[in-house]
Amino acid sequence: MAILSDIINWAESKSPFWQVMIDRLIRNNKLTEEDIVEIKEICKAQYGLSKYECVEVNFEDLREFANNASSSDDVMISKIYNIDNINALSSTSELTFALNGLTVVYGDNGSGKSSYASILKHACNTRGNKPIINDNLYN
Numbered sequence: 001m002a003i004l005s006d007i008i009n010w011a012e013s014k015s016p017f018w019q020v021m022i023d024r025l026i027r028n029n030k031l032t033e034e035d036i037v038e039i040k041e042i043c044k045a046q047y048g049l050s051k052y053e054c055v056e057v058n059f060e061d062l063r064e065f066a067n068n069a070s071s072s073d074d075v076m077i078s079k080i081y082n083i084d085n086i087n088a089l090s091s092t093s094e095l096t097f098a099l100n101g102l103t104v105v106y107g108d109n110g111s112g113k114s115s116y117a118s119i120l121k122h123a124c125n126t127r128g129n130k131p132i133i134n135d136n137l138y139n
Contacts, residue, residue, distance in 0.1 A: 004066040012059055017042040019057040026066055080119055085136045087115040 004026060011022040017039050024035050031039075044050035079096040083089045089112050097103045105113050118131040 005063065008059060008063055008066060011057075015043075015046060016054055016056070017046065020054060023057045023062055026062060077120075077123070080116060083119075086119065087112070087134050088136055088138065089115050 007022060008026070011019050014022075020042055021031065021035075021039055024031055028035075038052075038054070041050050041052035042054045045052040045054070076099070077097055078099070079094055081094040082091070083093060084091055088110070093112065095105065095116050105116060107113055114131075115133075118133050120126075122130055122133065
């Protein structure tokens with residue numbers, strides 16, 4: 001996965017505690033309490049406050065792990081359907097996306113463009129405040 005390669009390349013020039021932390025996050029998806037204690041000791045050792053000796057991160061092994069663990073399959077949203085009780089959208093309405101290229105959504109006022117955008121913002125976990133999705137007043 002390209003983003004993991006970029007992160008590994010970035011971590012190579014960082015302090016040992018960053019390298020260990022990135023290694024553990026890529027391999028385990030989280031840091032345990034033991035990991036945090038060890039990373040604290042690595043930080044202390046870097047400034048001569050501890051005699052802790054950490055094992056250097058093998059970046060070639062980490063790259064191989066990241067390449068084998070990641071999937072080349074892209075996640076795609078093909079359509080939004082089975083809408084139930086969202087704004088004034090009909091439960092039978094569908095919004096289908098192009099498999100390649102760009103999908104343009106247009107229509108009259110009140111046709112549901114903003115409602116679909118709100119659904120996408122919730123589904124895709126966008127930055128900022130998520131819009132409020134209201135119940136359908138007519139149901």
